[in-house]
Amino acid sequence: MTIPKERHVLVIFPHPDDEAFGVSGTITTHIQQGTPVTYACLTLGEMGRNLGNPPFATRESLPAIRKKELLASADAMGLTDLRMMGLRDKTIEFEDDEKMVGMMEELIEETKPSLIITFYPDFAVHPDHEATARAVVRAVRRMEDRPKLHCVAFANNTLDVLGEPDVVYDIKPVREHKMNSMKAHISQTAWMLEEMEHKLQNGDTETENWLTMERFYTYRWDQDFE
């Protein structure tokens, strides 16, 4: 599947590194095709658990580290419109729901995207992912002229319930950009990247496939989550 040219792409995720694994190849491709991309990252992953042993960071020094990593990831993708929205990691679901919808509406109003990328409600595992997805879906639901809504889903029951993703992009041409985006978040991804390099060296096709294919579900308004 080739990635179509869009007017503007708006990506909304809660944590630095959420963009790297599932979407950085797609973001890079849009940017290389000349499509403006805005990435709104709601928190700085302040509650990340990977602090090392011996520790390389503390609970209090982690946000500044992850902010630098997020900026480096944006550079790796060629992304210039990065919005850091100032919420705190692990608290999004406890914010006022209407305030969250309002935040999404403002982003949409300003960027007028033809495509929005976020998580799929009920299939996004982390409470912050779910709360982000709910807010985005609610904001888009209220629009008269809805943009396309592509959602990342990775809960263990995703295949059973949603089936195969309907949007699958081969991002091999920008594989290095994706690797560099993941490497940018080294405080969180070091152990995973090490494991991945090992598998790739052993010719593991599943890992290569995971690295070079990005998968999305078009949101199913006829089976709305609420």
Added chain:
Amino acid sequence: MELVEVNQLQAAIDSFVGKDVYLHLETTNGSYASHFNEGFFNAGAFIRNVVINFELGKVVGDSPHRVGLKLPQGWVYAQGITHFEIDEEGRLLLAGHDGTGKLAVALQLSETPFSY
């Protein structure tokens, strides 16, 4: 952060006795615990920037240590503490890191509020 040295940590805790101090207390298994291990009962708690004033504080046990603070009308404690640091802002940061480098517990005291 350094591995807990009991005498140093005890002195640091003592320096906060009788003062209004901001507390950060956190226990966590991580938000993915039930994703990677279905059926895992994921529990944790989080408090940040609640002001306490304690009259006695103790670090107890071999590593991982337990740290308890006695308040005039209550208690704060954490178990699993392995590392500590007094940061450049004079805040006392205690944490318990597991063998894979993941934080499992944090107990922090500061005379000024922690960031948001």
